Amino acid sequence: EAQVTQNPRYLITVTGKKLTVTCSQNMNHEYMSWYRQDPGLGLRQIYYSMNVEVTDKGDVPEGYKVSRKEKRNFPLILESPSPNQTSLYFCASSLRASGRNEQFFGPGTRLTVL
Amino acid sequence: KQEVTQIPAALSVPEGENLVLNCSFTDSAIYNLQWFRQDPGKGLTSLLLIQSSQREQTSGRLNASLDKSSGRSTLYIAASQPGDSATYLCAVSSWGADGLTFGKGTHLIIQP
Numbered sequence: 001e002a003q004v005t006q007n008p009r010y011l012i013t014v015t016g017k018k019l020t021v022t023c024s025q026n027m028n029h030e031y032m033s034w035y036r037q038d039p040g041l042g043l044r045q046i047y048y049s050m051n052v053e054v055t056d057k058g059d060v061p062e063g064y065k066v067s068r069k070e071k072r073n074f075p076l077i078l079e080s081p082s083p084n085q086t087s088l089y090f091c092a093s094s095l096r097a098s099g100r101n102e103q104f105f106g107p108g109t110r111l112t113v114l
Numbered sequence: 115k116q117e118v119t120q121i122p123a124a125l126s127v128p129e130g131e132n133l134v135l136n137c138s139f140t141d142s143a144i145y146n147l148q149w150f151r152q153d154p155g156k157g158l159t160s161l162l163l164i165q166s167s168q169r170e171q172t173s174g175r176l177n178a179s180l181d182k183s184s185g186r187s188t189l190y191i192a193a194s195q196p197g198d199s200a201t202y203l204c205a206v207s208s209w210g211a212d213g214l215t216f217g218k219g220t221h222l223i224i225q226p
Contacts, residue, residue, distance in 0.1 A: 033213050043203070045213040058213055090157065092214075100145045100165065100207070103214060107157040 002027045004106035006091050012112045013081055021076045021109050023091030029104075031097045032074040033058065034066065036087040037108075043090065049074055050097040081113045116141045116208045120217035128225050129196060135189040135220045137204030142182050148214065149178050149189050150203040158203065162189070194224045 004025045013019055025032065033048035035058075045058030049068040063085055065077040074093075078085060089109045094101040117140045127133055137147070146165045150158040162171045162178040164187070170179040177190040191198060201221045205214040 035213075040218070042218040043205075043214075043216040048212050050212075056212065097212070102146075102148065102160060102163045103207075104160065105150075105158040108155075110155070 002104075004091055004093055004104050006089075006106040006109050008109060009107065010110050012114065014114050015082055016080050019078050019081060019111075021078075021089060021091075021111070023074045023076065023106060024072050025074075025091075025093040025104070026072065027093065027095070027104070028071065029093035029095050030071070031094045031101070032068070033092050033103075034064070034074070034076050035090045035092065036060065037090065038087050046076070046089075081111075083113050085111065086113050087111060116144075116206060116211065116215045118204055118206055118215050118217040120202075120204055120220050122220060123218070124221040124223075126223040126225060127194060129194060131194050132190065132192050133194055133222075135191070135202050135204075135222070137187040137189070137217055139185045139187075139206050139215075141208055142185050143209040144182065145207040145209065147178075147180055147187050148205045148207070149176075149187075150205065152201045152203060152219070154200075161202075196224045196226045198222065199224050 007022045030051045034046040035043045037043045047066040049055045091106040092103045094103045121136045148163045149161045164180040175192040180187045201219040203219045204217040
């Protein structure tokens with residue numbers, strides 16, 4: 001089944017404790033990205049990757065890192081999480097970086113930083 | 115910068131009614147517009163994708179239209195059912211921008 005998977009689905013952590021949220025897609029997509037969803041603010045893009053070893057900042061990149069060493073994986077790294085990073089996170093992928101392609105979303109990761 | 119607005123923010127209707135959700139965007143230079151459904155605490159499910167050259171797309175009881183020049187899209191749901199209750203999100207892919215710009219959604223409740 002073609003899908004985008006994320007792990008973990010739920011995570012409660014404390015301020016400053018490094019964490020990684022994994023994202024993987026099995027559709028051989030070139031383009032992958034991360035969004036966060038907050039009440040009243042909607043979904044906002046954090047980082048994106050047009051292909052292996054190519055990443056760039058989205059609208060709200062502060063406090064996050066990403067890497068794209070393999071085509072299928074695009075982990076989101078929080079080196080020193082803070083309470084304002086409590087949010088619902090979504091990974092997405094599409095066939096190409098071109099905006100013409102449909103984007104597919106993972107199931108989401110709900111992160112709480114205490 | 116592209117901005118996407120969805121009206122109404124919330125809607126509650128009796129089962130069986132036909133309804134229309136609205137989406138507007140400020141910059142008509144778009145590649146496509148996508149409608150998503152989000153159930154509480156869940157991910158986004160893509161419903162319909164309309165390319166900028168298209169006027170509408172249909173899937174079952176759903177019909178989405180696009181008027182790029184006026185910056186508007188509508189999602190029409192026919193014969194609504196309680197299972198249609200969810201938040202509906204509109205998102206555009208714009209020229210010169212990476213990723214999607216989302217509206218804040220319409221929270222739809224279909225009363226049995």
